[in-house]
Amino acid sequence: MFAFYRENARWLLGGFLLTFFSAFGQTFFISIWGAQIRAEFDLSHGGFGSVYMLATLASALSFPFVGRLVDKTSVAFCSLVVVSMLAVATTSMALVTSIPLLVVTIYLLRLFGQGMMGHTAMTAMGRWYSANRGKAVASTTIGHQFSEAIAPTLFVALGLYLGWRGTWFAATAILVLVALPAIFWLMKEERVPRSQANEASTAEEFGKQWQRSEVLRDPMFWLMSMGVLSPAFIGTSIWFHQDYLIELNEWSKLTWANSFVLMAVTTVMGSLVTGFAIDRWSAIQLLPLFMMPLGIACLILGTFGEVAAIYASMIFIGLSYGVSSSLFGALWPEIYGVKHLGSIRSIIMAGMVFFSAAGPGMTGLLIDQGISFPTQLQFIALYCFAAAVLMLFVSRTLFARRKIECGGAIKR
16 A cells, blocks of 8 residues: 555646646635625625626536647646746736626636636546545545545634735745646656556457447436536535625634634545545445435535534544545546546536636525525535435446446446
8 A cells, every 4th residue: 555655746746736726716715705706896795696696606617628638738738838827817806897807717716726727637537547546546645535624724813914915926936836836847757557457458358438429318417417527616605605604693703713623634534545445345335425425414514603613523524525526536537437538528627617617606696586595505514415325326327327338247
């Protein structure tokens, strides 16, 4: 086990840094300054939610085209482009003076931060690894959790000295001086699987190599999407309206920010355990596991106003995110193969970006109509529990189909 991490350290660290520095385009980071942005541009919760939704929807529409870059170029070159564009976006956020420019800036943050950073990392891990894909994906995706643990507390503290605009200049400096050279150096050497039989036997392990057009005609893809796309909608809504929840329940903003550490620890543990479980069994068989804890978290946040509810919900969010982050990185190559993985993942990522856009917009408008966010979370919890049952059906159907495609000779 340790030999795997030692021999693959450069690629795993490169993937980790891609997901870690994607924080600057993630909702949890942007919404740290939600109150300041709303005040600066005189926007209501629904107004800012609509701006955010418009920008994110635009990035979702762009993603199927931009996301194919990782299929057409090397991982190193793709990373160079993506990190550079994210630095442009953080600089724009520090200087933004109008609502139209705010829309463009959030569009760039979401496309290159929330979207392309993680997409590049996950596509690389899915393509470069097979027998150890679960561990590779888990090691890469925990970069998200480390950034969630560190960024909120660090940048809230920096904001006291630099102001909210100054923190975005700091983000630019970090991307240009640290992220860009480190990621490029780590990824400039493409990984070549040592054993073609064990690491890249796509024909034997996956059977059919699906094209994107075939995936879009697959009924199981759309049923699976009802669960897979849900965390993007739910998580983004929670992080976007964190100021609302803090004010409504009279919580300390610092307590909320510090709770991200607990969520991150739980997520990392869940992600690593799931990575090993994927290599032992399969991502398909683990598909039903991620919706139940997310539903419990929503039920807690929507029902209880005590400070303990923050920590309890963060534990369950972390557990759900830990399972799903490793699961989603390994699921698509397992079901559809690796030949067109970048193209296929670009559609899935576009869907996730779309739902992450719809979440703040829809929930913000409902808040403006007098339907509190805690009430909305209670209904969202019910959806999560129903989706968990649906994922069980999808899992069993996909496993049976995969067994047929591989002639009964599947790895697990």
